[in-house]
Amino acid sequence: MAFPVHRGRRLRKSEGLRRMVQETRLSVDEFVAPLFVRPGRGVRNPIGSMPGQFQFSVDTLVEHSRELAGLGVKAVILFGLPERKDPLGAESRADNGVVQQALRALRQADLGLTLITDVCLCEYTDHGHCGLVAPDPVTGQPDVDNDATLDLLAQMAVSHARAGADMVAPSDMMDGRVAAIRAALDAAGFPNLPIMAYSAKYASCFYGPFREAAESAPRFGGRATHQMDPPNGREAMREIAQDIAEGADIVMVKPALPNLDVIRAARDRFDVPIAAYNVSGEYAMIKAAAERGWLDEKRAALESLTSIRRAGASVILTYWAAQAARWLKP
Numbered sequence: 001m002a003f004p005v006h007r008g009r010r011l012r013k014s015e016g017l018r019r020m021v022q023e024t025r026l027s028v029d030e031f032v033a034p035l036f037v038r039p040g041r042g043v044r045n046p047i048g049s050m051p052g053q054f055q056f057s058v059d060t061l062v063e064h065s066r067e068l069a070g071l072g073v074k075a076v077i078l079f080g081l082p083e084r085k086d087p088l089g090a091e092s093r094a095d096n097g098v099v100q101q102a103l104r105a106l107r108q109a110d111l112g113l114t115l116i117t118d119v120c121l122c123e124y125t126d127h128g129h130c131g132l133v134a135p136d137p138v139t140g141q142p143d144v145d146n147d148a149t150l151d152l153l154a155q156m157a158v159s160h161a162r163a164g165a166d167m168v169a170p171s172d173m174m175d176g177r178v179a180a181i182r183a184a185l186d187a188a189g190f191p192n193l194p195i196m197a198y199s200a201k202y203a204s205c206f207y208g209p210f211r212e213a214a215e216s217a218p219r220f221g222g223r224a225t226h227q228m229d230p231p232n233g234r235e236a237m238r239e240i241a242q243d244i245a246e247g248a249d250i251v252m253v254k255p256a257l258p259n260l261d262v263i264r265a266a267r268d269r270f271d272v273p274i275a276a277y278n279v280s281g282e283y284a285m286i287k288a289a290a291e292r293g294w295l296d297e298k299r300a301a302l303e304s305l306t307s308i309r310r311a312g313a314s315v316i317l318t319y320w321a322a323q324a325a326r327w328l329k330p
Contacts, residue, residue: 024310026302028072028328032116032275033321036213037061037102038081049209050280051287053319055081058098058105065111071325075114077169077317078102079214082124088132089124093156100163107164116196117160119153119170119181128218130172130226143225146174153177154184161190169252171198173226175242182247194249196275196315200236200262201254203227206281213280236262237269244272250315255279257304260311267312275315276308283319298327 011021036047036055043057056064065076080099082091091097099117106115122130131149133142149172157168168185170177178197185193203224211217228235236259240251249272253263256276266274282304290297301320308316318324 024306026306026309026324026328028321028325029074030309030314030316031073031321031324032075032077032315032317033068033073034077034079034317034319035061035064036079036081037098039083039098047209047213049212049284050319051284051291052323053213053283055213058102061102062105062109062111065106065113066109068322068325069111069113071322072329073113073321073325075116076106077116077118079118080123081215085124085126087126089121089152092121092124093152093159095159095163097159100159103160103163103165114166115164116167116169117157117165119157119160119168120172121149121152121156122172122216122218123214127220128216130223131174142220144174146176146226149174150177150180154180157181157195158184158188158190161185161188161193165193167194167196167250169196169198171201171254173198173201173223173228176246178243178246178248195247196250196252197243197248198254198277199240199243199248199251200259200266201227201252202230202259204230204255204258204279204281206255206258206279209280209284230258233262233265237265240266240270244270248272250275252277252315252317253313255282256308256313256316257282260307263308263311263313273314274312275317276311276313278305278308278316278318278320280319298323302327 011017038055040057041059044060045055047053078099082098103115120130122128127133129144131144134145136143160168170181178195243251251272252275253259254277256278263276286300289295
């Protein structure tokens with residue numbers, strides 16, 4: 001007896017059939033919009049390497065956030081550009097710091113957004129590194145002092161919590177920083193404030209446009225001593241496991257597209273929400289190709305975001321948040 005041959009094309013024949021059996025659904029609910037805030041009023045500075053993205057002052061940030069909320073975006077993550085930079089990144093944890101001001105303004109505006117803050121010193125230090133810099137005890141060369149940085153990151157997280165953050169997101173990749181932040185938040189009366197840890201953050205070339213946007217390029221050296229080496233996958237599992245053990249509520253893989261395998265491995269192994277950062281370089285290269293007519297931006301962006309979702313991410317930080325929200329409207 002002959003058995004009928006399966007023909008996959010039968011279920012691809014029409015748009016209705018394709019949508020009926022679609023395995024991965026992309027939703028605006030998963031998006032977190034990264035926003036850059038700087039001092040001043042009426043500021044909306046275009047970011048040259050990231051078309052459609054801006055540095056905002058607090059007032060214009062609130063206006064833009066209102067637009068995002070109207071599109072159905074549920075969350076934003078704030079990156080601060082301080083008035084002054086110094087070796088200790090003092091403005092990162094100041095009560096009147098620019099992120100703290102933005103948090104209070106957004107809280108007052110009551111837009112229904114989840115307010116997440118980046119916790120890292122690179123935007124605030126005059127040397128551009130993610131923590132305090134000291135001579136390496138072996139080589140004598142300047143490097144980030146892991147343990148000396150932890151208390152400053154914890155102070156920064158508490159300052160954000162007091163200003164109205166719903167979640168803090170340490171991106172520095174210092175060992176032990178999740179435990180330090182969790183202990184500090186608990187001691188300050190914020191035991192229920194969650195931590196989204198940049199757990200598997202690779203030393204990637206795809207961060208270039210972000211460093212222009214956040215004005216955070218290192219003045220010397222690089223970040224390979226604390227960010228992960230891109231060839232390593234099993235190491236990412238160890239980093240994620242450690243952050244969960246220290247109290248991380250959500251763990252992140254960054255950048256997303258070169259590390260879809262890491263996202264999938266994390267989703268299969270860990271029973272916590274997995275976030276992925278669709279980073280500035282991934283955004284910029286599609287924007288540049290679309291401007292030249294080499295790619296259809298909408299299709300390329302949505303295909304990229306869907307691949308991140310399919311790999312297992314339930315939270316996607318993306319500069320396409322507003323555009324994709326419009327594209328996905330029925």
